[in-house]
Amino acid sequence: MSLIADIDGEMFGEDSPTSVFAHMNDPWDHPRTTAGIAIMCDWADAHGCALGSLLDGTGLSPDDLRDTDRLVEAQQEIAVIRNLLAAFDASAGxxxxIGREYHLTSYGYYGYLLQSCSVVSEMVRAGLRYSPLTFAFATFSGELIADDRWSLWVLTDGVPDDIATFVTERDLSASMQMQRELFAGQDVDPLIEVHFAHDVDSDDARTIYADVFGVPVRFGCDRSELIFERGYLDLPLPMGNPHTMSVITEHCERLREERLHSHGVAGQVRAYLLEQRSLDRTLDECATDLHYSTRTLRRGLTREGTSYRAIHDDVRRGLAHDLLRDPSIPRARVAERLGYRDWSSFTRAMRRWGRIVE
Structure with missing residues (x-):
């Protein structure tokens, strides 16, 4: 029986009470390089969309995208994604x-780390631990499943609803692209099928997904995931090198800590709101508690391509999504946590968001 070790070193086999062997523990709301935005902008440009329209409201210029040392906030990338969805009418697939454009070379040290791992299971664990060095918004987990398979599945908890489908598709597609590049030139492609929780309503759209992934793609499933052969986890990587991995891991660990502990103003505001018992906090109150003047806080958020209202709305919608999944939480408590006077006020707001509350 092959054993798969999780990030913490505990060993899980087929008889283990848990089959999850790797999990992404860090939040998606961290600074990232401009490379992810540049990739989306390059793709859009090649398909007839002007760069200026994609950067609108982000606080970024075309020169910023060429600055390899520049870090941007997650909210700025979200703004680009929203502009992209608007430009292409949120088309299916x-x-x-776009996920196919995220090559190993796009990730810097992270890409080198994946290449230097010894076997695929080690690569998966390292990949999820150092996720703050990527552009992912989806939260990944690796899990052994039935029929001698394993799943790389994702959740989008806390991700704004209007971009959740896009980032799920992009992040799964990008993961598939990286794994295929790790075995470039070799006859290795153990991907069996792809599942998406969302649905599509046309054969043309389904053809797009089939062309991207090259395997059967199912929609309306319980979760979004890539399904692989179990034996793939034990496959040696062609460029694995323990010494190189040790050296690169040190760099990645340092970068991970910097990304997680150097949030911009938007990250501070998001963290502040998530810590509150109720989201009925104003910009002035937030500024005071974070030791900013209201004007300084507003200008800082503008520079990062966002606003207090935009962050407040995103946090509120994300929390609403999470809280409503737990039927044990009283409705009055949900409304209070989200900053509403009562349940009826909350349901009216939800209807304005396009959500239906029973």
Whole structure:
């Protein structure tokens, strides 16, 4: 029986009470390089969309995208994604198509780390631990499943609803692209099928997904995931090198800590709101508690391509999504946590968001 070790070193086999062997523990709301935005902008430009329209409201210029040392906030990338969705009418498969453009070389040290791992299971664990060095918004987990297979599945908890489908597609497609590049030139492609929780309503759209992934793609599933052969986890990587991995891991660990502990103003505001018992906090109150003047806080958020209202709305919607999944939480408590006077006020707001509350 092959054993798979999780990130913490505990060993899990087929008889283990848990089959999850790797999990992404860090939040997606961290600074990232401009490379992810540049990739989306390059793809859009090649398909007839002007760069200026994609950067609108982000606080970024074309020169910023060429600055390899520049870090941007997650909210700025979200603004680009929203502009991209608007420009292409949120067309089905858009995220999946763009995900193919995220090559190993796009990730810097992270890409080198994956290449230096000894076997695929080690690569998966390292990949999820150092996720703050990527552009992912989806939260990945690796899990052994039935029929001698394993799943790389994702959740989008806390991700704004209007971009959740796009980032799910993009992040799964990008993961598939990286894994295929790790075995470039070799007859290795153990991907069996792809599942998406969302649905599509046309055969043309389904063809797009099939072309991107090259395997059967199912929709309306319980979760979004890539399904692989179990034996793939034990496959040696062609460029694995323990010494190189040790050296690169040190760099990645340092970068991970910097990304997680150097949030911009938007990250501070998001963290502040998530810590509150109720989201009925104003910009002035937030500024005071974070030791900013209201004007300084507003200008800082503008520079990062966002606003207090935009962050507040995103946090509120994300929390609403999470809280409503737990039927044990009283409705009055949900409304209070989200900053509403009562349940009826909350349901009216939800209807304005396009959500239906029973």
């Amino acid at each position: 858009l995220g999946a198509q």
